[in-house]
Amino acid sequence: MSQTQIAVKPTRPWKLTFRDLVPDLAGALFTVFGSLAIVAITPLKGKLGFTFTLITLAIITATTVSWIRKDRKAAMNSTTTVLVYIASAFVIIPLLSILYEVVRLGVSGFSLRIFTEDMSVTASDTDLNEGGLLHAVIGTAYIVFFATILSTPIGILTALYIVEVKGRLSGLVRFFVQAMSGVPSIVAGLFIFAFWMIQMGNAYSGIAGGFALTVLMIPTVARTSEEVLKLIPQDLREAGLALGATQWRTVATVVIPAAKSGLVTAIILGIARVVGETAPLLITIGGADAINLNPLEGNMSAFPMYVWKNLLIGSPNAISRAWLGLFVLMVLVLIFFAAARYFSSARRRFK
Amino acid sequence: MSHQDNPNSTNDREANMDQKTQNQARDTQRRDATRRPVSSHSLADVANSRLSSVGVPSGSSTGLEARGIHAWFGSKHVLEDISLDFFTGTVTALIGPSGCGKSTFIRILNRMHEFIPTAALAGQVILDGKDVYDAGVDVTKIRLKVGMVFQKPNPFPSMTIRENVLSGLKLAQIKIENADELLESCLRRAGLWDEVKDRLNEYGGALSGGQQQRLCIARSLAVNPQVLLMDEPCSALDPGSTLRIEETIRKLSASMSIVIVTHNMQQAARVSDFTGFFLADGGPGRLIESGATNDIFTNPKQQRTEDYVSGRFG
Amino acid sequence: MSSDLLEQKSPPVPRVITTKPRFTDKVFRAVVTSGGMVSLVLLGLIGFFLIYNGFEAIQNAGLSFLTGFDWADAIPEIDQPAMYGVGAMLFGTIVTGILAMLFGVPIAVGTALFLSYYAPEWLKKPMVVVVDVMAAIPSIVYGLWGFFVLMPHAEYWAKLIHKYLSFIPIFDMPAPVFTRSPFIAGLVLAIMIMPIITAISREVFAQTPPERIQAAYALGATKWSMIKAVVFPYGRGGVVGGAMLGLGRALGETVAVYTVLNLVYDIRIEILLSSGGNVASMIVNKFGEADFVELQALMAAGFVLFIVTLIVNFIANFIINKTARE
Numbered sequence: 001m002s003q004t005q006i007a008v009k010p011t012r013p014w015k016l017t018f019r020d021l022v023p024d025l026a027g028a029l030f031t032v033f034g035s036l037a038i039v040a041i042t043p044l045k046g047k048l049g050f051t052f053t054l055i056t057l058a059i060i061t062a063t064t065v066s067w068i069r070k071d072r073k074a075a076m077n078s079t080t081t082v083l084v085y086i087a088s089a090f091v092i093i094p095l096l097s098i099l100y101e102v103v104r105l106g107v108s109g110f111s112l113r114i115f116t117e118d119m120s121v122t123a124s125d126t127d128l129n130e131g132g133l134l135h136a137v138i139g140t141a142y143i144v145f146f147a148t149i150l151s152t153p154i155g156i157l158t159a160l161y162i163v164e165v166k167g168r169l170s171g172l173v174r175f176f177v178q179a180m181s182g183v184p185s186i187v188a189g190l191f192i193f194a195f196w197m198i199q200m201g202n203a204y205s206g207i208a209g210g211f212a213l214t215v216l217m218i219p220t221v222a223r224t225s226e227e228v229l230k231l232i233p234q235d236l237r238e239a240g241l242a243l244g245a246t247q248w249r250t251v252a253t254v255v256i257p258a259a260k261s262g263l264v265t266a267i268i269l270g271i272a273r274v275v276g277e278t279a280p281l282l283i284t285i286g287g288a289d290a291i292n293l294n295p296l297e298g299n300m301s302a303f304p305m306y307v308w309k310n311l312l313i314g315s316p317n318a319i320s321r322a323w324l325g326l327f328v329l330m331v332l333v334l335i336f337f338a339a340a341r342y343f344s345s346a347r348r349r350f351k
Numbered sequence: 352m353s354h355q356d357n358p359n360s361t362n363d364r365e366a367n368m369d370q371k372t373q374n375q376a377r378d379t380q381r382r383d384a385t386r387r388p389v390s391s392h393s394l395a396d397v398a399n400s401r402l403s404s405v406g407v408p409s410g411s412s413t414g415l416e417a418r419g420i421h422a423w424f425g426s427k428h429v430l431e432d433i434s435l436d437f438f439t440g441t442v443t444a445l446i447g448p449s450g451c452g453k454s455t456f457i458r459i460l461n462r463m464h465e466f467i468p469t470a471a472l473a474g475q476v477i478l479d480g481k482d483v484y485d486a487g488v489d490v491t492k493i494r495l496k497v498g499m500v501f502q503k504p505n506p507f508p509s510m511t512i513r514e515n516v517l518s519g520l521k522l523a524q525i526k527i528e529n530a531d532e533l534l535e536s537c538l539r540r541a542g543l544w545d546e547v548k549d550r551l552n553e554y555g556g557a558l559s560g561g562q563q564q565r566l567c568i569a570r571s572l573a574v575n576p577q578v579l580l581m582d583e584p585c586s587a588l589d590p591g592s593t594l595r596i597e598e599t600i601r602k603l604s605a606s607m608s609i610v611i612v613t614h615n616m617q618q619a620a621r622v623s624d625f626t627g628f629f630l631a632d633g634g635p636g637r638l639i640e641s642g643a644t645n646d647i648f649t650n651p652k653q654q655r656t657e658d659y660v661s662g663r664f665g
Numbered sequence: 666m667s668s669d670l671l672e673q674k675s676p677p678v679p680r681v682i683t684t685k686p687r688f689t690d691k692v693f694r695a696v697v698t699s700g701g702m703v704s705l706v707l708l709g710l711i712g713f714f715l716i717y718n719g720f721e722a723i724q725n726a727g728l729s730f731l732t733g734f735d736w737a738d739a740i741p742e743i744d745q746p747a748m749y750g751v752g753a754m755l756f757g758t759i760v761t762g763i764l765a766m767l768f769g770v771p772i773a774v775g776t777a778l779f780l781s782y783y784a785p786e787w788l789k790k791p792m793v794v795v796v797d798v799m800a801a802i803p804s805i806v807y808g809l810w811g812f813f814v815l816m817p818h819a820e821y822w823a824k825l826i827h828k829y830l831s832f833i834p835i836f837d838m839p840a841p842v843f844t845r846s847p848f849i850a851g852l853v854l855a856i857m858i859m860p861i862i863t864a865i866s867r868e869v870f871a872q873t874p875p876e877r878i879q880a881a882y883a884l885g886a887t888k889w890s891m892i893k894a895v896v897f898p899y900g901r902g903g904v905v906g907g908a909m910l911g912l913g914r915a916l917g918e919t920v921a922v923y924t925v926l927n928l929v930y931d932i933r934i935e936i937l938l939s940s941g942g943n944v945a946s947m948i949v950n951k952f953g954e955a956d957f958v959e960l961q962a963l964m965a966a967g968f969v970l971f972i973v974t975l976i977v978n979f980i981a982n983f984i985i986n987k988t989a990r991e
Binding site: 073085088109158176334 | 668689690692693694696697699700701702703704705707711714715717718728741771772773774775776778779780783784788792794795796799800801802803804805806807808809810813814815818821822851855859860863868869872887888889890892908909910912913914916917918919920924945948952963964969970971974975977978979981982
């Protein structure tokens with residue numbers, strides 16, 4: 001008991017201290033200034049030359065330092081560590097660039113007015129203080145709504161069939177759903193055109209676009225749900241069945257709740273896959289400049305369609321309109337994305 | 352320095368194995384019966400019978416030493432002031448009820464503790480005169496010297512038996528000339544050679560649980576560690592496999608220091624030279640008593656130790 | 666008499682086993698099974714409707730539909746019949762897909778490793794969000810960004826590559842036009858498919874059994890040797906699966922490629938040249954003004970694209986099943 005009197009402080013000796021980082025920092029500084037020097041005195045120049053030199057020098061420095069301080073094993077480890085960090089940088093840079101450019105080029109034309117006006121009386125070439133996107137808002141809402149309510153039950157049922165029912169065809173279904181996730185979006189559009197327009201004799205409409213996106217959304221929802229359901233431990237199911245529950249009750253009360261946040265993620269991933277899909281809409285909804293409140297009939301617009309149309313027109317004002325459309329689409333996607341994340345993490349906290 | 356197995360007891364064990372003894376208690380009693388009448392203190396007798404030849408080793412042979420170890424997970428103090436020496440050529444058993452910090456303690460010894468994000472510690476672990484937690488120590492080198500066998504057998508399923516045994520060399524990028532010799536000697540020392548010598552290119556997962564655990568032991572041996580830590584190596588195994596592992600432990604202890612965490616007091620009595628008894632009374636785990644195994648089981652100094660080894664709680 | 670009665674009573678009556686709890690299961694299984702079949706039926710219908718509408722075009726052109734370079738309407742004035750072949754576009758599709766894989770897969774797998782094993786705690790979460798956001802960005806955004814932002818840079822890179830490596834045939838240039846080349850399309854596609862491959866790789870890496878990781882570390886492994894010995898063998902199938910999913914998207918991508926690739930009905934191996942092909946983009950390009958005959962040809966082209974992507978996915982699944990040894 002007397003020992004408890006002595007104050008013993010918890011330490012984490014494995015955490016890197018500043019002293020441990022000194023060689024790394026020195027290496028990093030050497031790399032940066034070395035690259036600057038090389039760019040200054042050799043023909044390599046510009047941002048590209050600097051990046052190239054920086055990467056090469058970083059790899060060489062890290063490897064050499066580890067080899068000298070430790071051994072070959074540590075050197076290999078350092079090389080791959082640098083490579084892995086570079087790979088991550090290559091993922092972040094395009095995203096930052098995309099966000100920056102979309103905001104920079106899109107925000108100038110933004111005002112709340114664009115949600116109250118359509119393009120029925122405004123030409124694309126006119127200045128951006130006229131006209132708006134209301135017709136595209138309505139179109140996208142209709143189309144994504146149809147795609148979601150159609151593909152969510154089908155996707156999750158497919159996953160349940162593969163994981164829970166394990167029917168005779170489950171291997172085949174799994175195989176084909178996997179294959180279906182590779183179906184190009186344009187093919188889905190062509191299919192709906194061939195079936196819904198040529199065969200059934202319908203014209204362009206919002207629901208046709210919804211059908212096309214459903215085809216694209218099902219495999220994403222099904223595959224992700226399947227992966228989620230597979231992560232639920234088999235013990236849980238057996239525990240449910242051993243309590244005398246039917247399979248239906250076990251799935252409904254044990255498996256689905258345990259997988260809920262994952263299933264939500266599956267639907268989100270599905271929507272994220274289709275919300276900005278352009279190609280299938282180009283050949284199914286026809287495009288429009290005016291509001292169309294009837295999703296079952298008549299040409300419809302959507303955000304991607306609006307962007308596409310203005311991009312093809314190509315005049316400076318039209319291009320600005322395209323960026324404006326992209327900006328709104330991106331904001332929509334991000335709000336939607338954040339809300340979904342919040343929803344699924346709130347569920348987890350609640351449990 | 353190293354102890355020799357009592358020939359009687361080895362023979363006995365083999366006889367028991369042949370009969371596929373299901374009950375370890377019966378096994379213990381049978382072994383006792385060959386030497387003396389069954390008494391109510393069978394654990395103590397087992398401990399006594401085993402270690403008569405082992406004295407307290409001289410201090411110079413200390414390979415590994417824990418000094419004043421404390422451990423925390425977050426703000427929870429889980430180990431308090433543990434000091435223990437581990438001698439080369441001996442087996443040290445750490446016993447105690449669940450949650451008393453035994454596993455945490457041995458994971459501190461080869462720096463596996465730090466993989467838990469909230470973990471912290473105080474104190475020193477001295478290996479060959481140097482603190483393994485000193486700044487600038489290459490942690491991978493520590494783990495090469497202090498090997499570990501886990502509770503659940505965990506051979507690498509993507510590797511064959513042969514590759515599994517030699518995986519430590521590959522992982523640490525150690526090059527050797529005579530891989531086949533090393534392979535055979537490791538498997539022999541782990542007591543697995545005869546069973547797998549014709550199927551070295553099969554995958555490790557194809558073996559039984561007990562064989563997998565011996566494969567894991569062989570894997571640890573290939574990098575020639577000074578100390579082998581075993582975290583309840585038999586808790587997932589059947590009694591027959593357990594006996595084989597215990598036999599392996601005894602043979603190995605001739606050349607290295609072995610630290611074994613076990614819930615099974617009979618196992619501690621059977622295989623160990625020294626025993627440390629851990630207990631957490633609601634607070635952090637403490638080392639209540641440590642000493643020669645026969646002392647702990649026959650003549651414990653602490654009432655709580657006696658209560659535990661005699662089965663009054665825990 | 667009494668014995669008669671007894672005998673009359675004795676015929677065994679089968680016990681009625683209550684099936685009520687089973688009935689819900691039957692309904693459950695029936696509903697789930699029919700839901701599961703929808704994808705199969707849908708996939709069959711896609712193939713059927715495309716070939717049904719495109720059959721005439723394929724019949725007219727024969728094998729040259731696959732190998733032909735030309736996509737030309739009939740010109741009645743000079744008695745020239747319509748010639749529709751997707752050969753050049755198909756070749757271009759495959760070239761851009763391969764380029765996207767070459768650029769994208771190493772970076773995606775590296776990022777997945779970074780997220781799983783290298784990133785400091787404070788960086789992990791924002792990084793995961795970055796990858797998820799990238800996956801959610803619509804392809805038309807990549808298209809515009811690729812055209813207006815990336816292309817000026819990529820053009821410069823292409824010029825450098827050409828300058829120093831033009832002795833390699835694929836970097837040669839018959840004419841100095843570097844815009845809208847397969848190289849640039851490959852870059853855009855690589856960025857587009859990176860998040861998918863990263864997300865799926867990370868998922869399988871995260872499932873690597875921790876006891877195996879510990880075993881490797883306990884044997885003195887460094888992070889990298891642990892990854893090579895434990896994580897890659899465990900996650901290989903998943904990484905290949907993710908890469909193939911990405912490839913599927915790359916082969917079928919329409920609008921992003923349309924903006925950054927110059928569609929030319931010609932087979933060229935010079936990837937830096939402003940001349941490439943992409944079946945999906947070609948369909949959109951020609952769809953607007955297509956007459957009925959050309960529409961049939963476009964349906965047939967869609968069918969070819971459908972089959973190609975199916976084959977890619979079948980191969981992918983085959984690899985996944987083969988490598989998933991556990």
